[in-house]
Amino acid sequence: MPAGPRPTGPKLWLGPAAVLAAAALLATGCSSSGSGTSSTAAAADSSSSAAAPSSSNQLEQDYQHVISQVLPSVVQITAGDSLGSGIVFDDKGDIVTNAHVVGTATTFTVTLANSTKPLDATLVGSYPDSDLAVIKLGSPPSGLKPAAFADSAKVAVGQITLAMGSPLGLSSSVTQGIVSAVGRTVSEPKTTDSPGATIGNMVQTSAAINPGNSGGALVNLSSQVVGINTLTAVDPELNGSAAPGIGFAIPAATVTSIANQLIKDGKVTNSGRAGLGVTVRPYFDANFQPAGAAVVSVVGGGPAASAGLQAGDVINKVNDTAIATPSALTTALASQSPGDKVTVGYLRDGQAKTAEVTLGTL
Numbered sequence: 001m002p003a004g005p006r007p008t009g010p011k012l013w014l015g016p017a018a019v020l021a022a023a024a025l026l027a028t029g030c031s032s033s034g035s036g037t038s039s040t041a042a043a044a045d046s047s048s049s050a051a052a053p054s055s056s057n058q059l060e061q062d063y064q065h066v067i068s069q070v071l072p073s074v075v076q077i078t079a080g081d082s083l084g085s086g087i088v089f090d091d092k093g094d095i096v097t098n099a100h101v102v103g104t105a106t107t108f109t110v111t112l113a114n115s116t117k118p119l120d121a122t123l124v125g126s127y128p129d130s131d132l133a134v135i136k137l138g139s140p141p142s143g144l145k146p147a148a149f150a151d152s153a154k155v156a157v158g159q160i161t162l163a164m165g166s167p168l169g170l171s172s173s174v175t176q177g178i179v180s181a182v183g184r185t186v187s188e189p190k191t192t193d194s195p196g197a198t199i200g201n202m203v204q205t206s207a208a209i210n211p212g213n214s215g216g217a218l219v220n221l222s223s224q225v226v227g228i229n230t231l232t233a234v235d236p237e238l239n240g241s242a243a244p245g246i247g248f249a250i251p252a253a254t255v256t257s258i259a260n261q262l263i264k265d266g267k268v269t270n271s272g273r274a275g276l277g278v279t280v281r282p283y284f285d286a287n288f289q290p291a292g293a294a295v296v297s298v299v300g301g302g303p304a305a306s307a308g309l310q311a312g313d314v315i316n317k318v319n320d321t322a323i324a325t326p327s328a329l330t331t332a333l334a335s336q337s338p339g340d341k342v343t344v345g346y347l348r349d350g351q352a353k354t355a356e357v358t359l360g361t362l
Helices: 014-032 037-049 057-072 251-265 324-336
Strands: 074-079 082-086 094-097 109-112 119-127 132-137 160-165 175-188 198-205 218-221 224-235 242-253 278-284 292-297 314-318 341-350 351-358
Touching: 057 074, 057 160, 057 218, 074 094, 074 160, 082 109, 082 160, 082 224, 094 251, 109 132, 119 251, 132 251, 160 224, 175 242, 175 292, 175 324, 198 251, 198 278, 198 324, 224 251, 278 314, 278 324, 292 324, 292 341, 314 324
Parallel strands: none
Antiparallel strands: 074 082, 074 109, 082 094, 094 132, 109 119, 119 132, 160 175, 160 218, 175 198, 198 242, 218 224, 224 242, 278 292, 292 314, 314 341, 341 351
């Protein structure tokens, strides 16, 4: 699945653009009232006679309840010259976000949803392979409201979702959609701040996700975070522009597992992701076309070694999936789990062979 530039957040110069956009809206509002005293009076009469909004819409009330419950847990993060979002993870000041939001920075400015006062934060740990990171407030204020995380196994297509964050620097913004699909495997683009992670089990949503939403919350109507907003798809026919209504969030189970390890140990010791136990490089055929992932080294006692794979072998298939590049191998493994058994096709001295491999942990 091609993915576009992650919604990390705009450079700071886009912040004023958001302010200008607000000003333009105000100008439009003024002009819509017309000019002259009679127009103003007519507008006032119309306003005073307008019926009050109905309060009988249960879905509307559900939206408002969820927003009031979860939005206080969503923060805005400034890292260097970029801006993103984050979620309050506990009452000690730990905040979970995307690794590509923090980038290479170690200090940050955080603004809570119910405050305009910026707070200082420092890096706890980052795990780019799953595009997750944790930062910690230096002086956590009283009344911090940690978010509740959903059971990822219960996330289903058709469930209503709300995306919360700071798109284009517009803090505490909310968009709505549904869960469009589950179990997606998506590869991120490589940037100077990220090697380009391949993430499995992602939640696809139709809720609008824009630059600045990265690290924010994708929420269900039970006021639970089902995932962290991370990516939008791109449309090659629109010159790589974001494809509307196709966004992706890292599932809650992955978020909580990685965040807890980073908070406890400052590193990840169990990614929960399948690993083959090899280091690979690109392999090209006689026509200089990508033709597999050449094994550079094999972890002793690891899954590949136990199945008989050796350095110099060229992996070209996992189950029924053809492998032409190392990234294709990563994508194929991202859809598997530790303990799964797969059939690995490979070439050794030009001879085609297969091996049954029980996957380990990345």
